[in-house]
Amino acid sequence: MLLRGxxxxxxxxYWQYGPxxxxxxxxxxxxxxxxxxxxxxxxxxxxxxxxxxxxGAYDERYLDEVARLVRLFRRRxxxxxxxxxxxxxxxxxxxxxDETCAPGSAPAFGWDGAPGWATLDGGxxxxxxxxxxxxxxxxxxxxxxxxxxxxxDGVGIRTRYARMVGRVARRFAKERSVAGYDVxxxxxxxxxxxxxxxxxxxxxxxxxxxxxxxxxxxxxHLVSFEPSILWSDFPIGAxxxxxxxxxxxxxxxxxxxxxxxxxxxxADFERARADAALFGGAPVLxxxxxxxxxxxxxxxxxxxxxxxxxxxxxxxxxxxxxxxxACGDPHKAGEATAGLVPQxxxxxxxxxxxxxxxxxxxxxIDQLTRAYVRAAPGRLDVTSYDPADGAFSAAGSDAPAGVxxxxxxxxxxxxxxxxxxxxxxxxxxxxxxxxxxxxxGETSGGAWSLTATAPD
Numbered sequence: 072m073l074l075r076g077x078x079x080x081x082x083x084x085y086w087q088y089g090p091x092x093x094x095x096x097x098x099x100x101x102x103x104x105x106x107x108x109x110x111x112x113x114x115x116x117x118x119x120x121x122x123x124x125x126x127g128a129y130d131e132r133y134l135d136e137v138a139r140l141v142r143l144f145r146r147r148x149x150x151x152x153x154x155x156x157x158x159x160x161x162x163x164x165x166x167x168x169d170e171t172c173a174p175g176s177a178p179a180f181g182w183d184g185a186p187g188w189a190t191l192d193g194g195x196x197x198x199x200x201x202x203x204x205x206x207x208x209x210x211x212x213x214x215x216x217x218x219x220x221x222x223x224d225g226v227g228i229r230t231r232y233a234r235m236v237g238r239v240a241r242r243f244a245k246e247r248s249v250a251g252y253d254v255x256x257x258x259x260x261x262x263x264x265x266x267x268x269x270x271x272x273x274x275x276x277x278x279x280x281x282x283x284x285x286x287x288x289x290x291x292h293l294v295s296f297e298p299s300i301l302w303s304d305f306p307i308g309a310x311x312x313x314x315x316x317x318x319x320x321x322x323x324x325x326x327x328x329x330x331x332x333x334x335x336x337x338a339d340f341e342r343a344r345a346d347a348a349l350f351g352g353a354p355v356l357x358x359x360x361x362x363x364x365x366x367x368x369x370x371x372x373x374x375x376x377x378x379x380x381x382x383x384x385x386x387x388x389x390x391x392x393x394x395x396x397a398c399g400d401p402h403k404a405g406e407a408t409a410g411l412v413p414q415x416x417x418x419x420x421x422x423x424x425x426x427x428x429x430x431x432x433x434x435x436i437d438q439l440t441r442a443y444v445r446a447a448p449g450r451l452d453v454t455s456y457d458p459a460d461g462a463f464s465a466a467g468s469d470a471p472a473g474v475x476x477x478x479x480x481x482x483x484x485x486x487x488x489x490x491x492x493x494x495x496x497x498x499x500x501x502x503x504x505x506x507x508x509x510x511x512g513e514t515s516g517g518a519w520s521l522t523a524t525a526p527d
Contacts, residue, residue, distance in 0.1 A: 093397055095395045192208040412424050496512065
């Protein structure tokens with residue numbers, strides 16, 4: 072399987088910096104457009120602060136909302152990756168109005184993630200200079216978390232977190248459209264000791280998830296584990312061998328070339344593959360990638376196409392950041408407090424001067440709409456697409472006989488393709504909605520190949 076798609080933050084509990092809500096509701100039309108792009112997955116953000124608002128007390132109404140979106144995605148042929156999201160620890164770490172910060176630093180914004188009862192910052196300063204993760208209060212909160220410091224009920228907060236993930240896994244233990252769980256977004260493991268503690272967390276969470284699945288009569292879902300937030304820029308040691316579980320996925324974020332100047336770095340993809348090899352050759356899912364959407368308007372800017380071409384070459388799954396970004400999202404607080412009108416990311420443009428929807432960003436959507444193999448029997452060796460002429464090719468090996476290959480092809484952009492292949496029977500095209508198509512072919516066993524050629 073290649074899980075290609077996008078992040079959806081509708082259910083995240085973000086700190087609200089102003090009068091505009093920090094998230095935007097998600098509806099059926101959103102899911103229909105995603106299906107038309109050809110995506111196969113959504114990385115759905117959920118917040119610990121909403122799952123477990125009090126120690127050991129789980130909000131079933133919130134989990135009902137998660138389940139509602141899972142069902143909506145399923146009806147549009149989209150898998151869900153449930154992402155336990157955090158940024159700079161949690162929404163309660165915003166500086167107080169009377170916070171005094173040293174020259175060169177500024178009062179910290181709040182973000183998302185942990186509930187207030189699990190925020191053990193010890194009264195550390197809530198000021199930041201540079202990266203939000205370097206706020207003393209954020210670092211102190213993570214230190215307490217990794218040390219499993221006791222919460223208000225005497226139970227360690229890391230233990231509580233692992234149980235919380237297990238509780239969600241129990242809810243979705245039998246749900247086949249839930250591909251799996253991302254244990255923690257961009258964890259603040261800022262030292263070799265922190266990386267080792269992160270490995271301990273992952274081991275505990277996997278044990279809780281598997282126990283919950285067995286208890287509910289479910290099956291093993293994928294568990295995605297991320298490296299430290301510093302992975303791209305500051306190697307600080309590899310994760311320890313925390314598990315021999317076969318259903319784990321290495322899930323780094325590859326933003327260089329998107330958040331930084333310069334091209335996409337092929338070395339980041341090579342490093343991700345090498346790190347995944349340390350865990351038995353685990354597959355790679357790039358949980359976040361992306362850049363300013365206006366780059367898709369520049370014909371000379373190849374960022375979005377180049378990143379996706381590398382995803383194909385390395386056969387990585389990937390979910391773009393992000394679907395809809397609200398003008399009130401804390402990611403926009405810096406622009407707003409500087410007196411600027413925020414410019415939102417995502418496939419939908421908003422006028423943040425009036426908080427009104429301008430419409431879809433069609434140039435970006437077109438660049439994200441591409442042919443790729445969604446599911447391959449045996450081993451997928453090649454998936455390649457040229458957006459200029461619509462040429463698509465794929466190949467695999469070790470396929471059992473009588474199983475369907477499933478690929479997506481954007482007929483909206485190129486027309487109905489001519490198919491050719493080897494090791495495949497009954498090659499056929501099935502409409503996928505909004506001008507897309509699924510290419511299906513039944514394997515005869517062993518190696519197979521496929522080409523799709525757009526009409527002249």
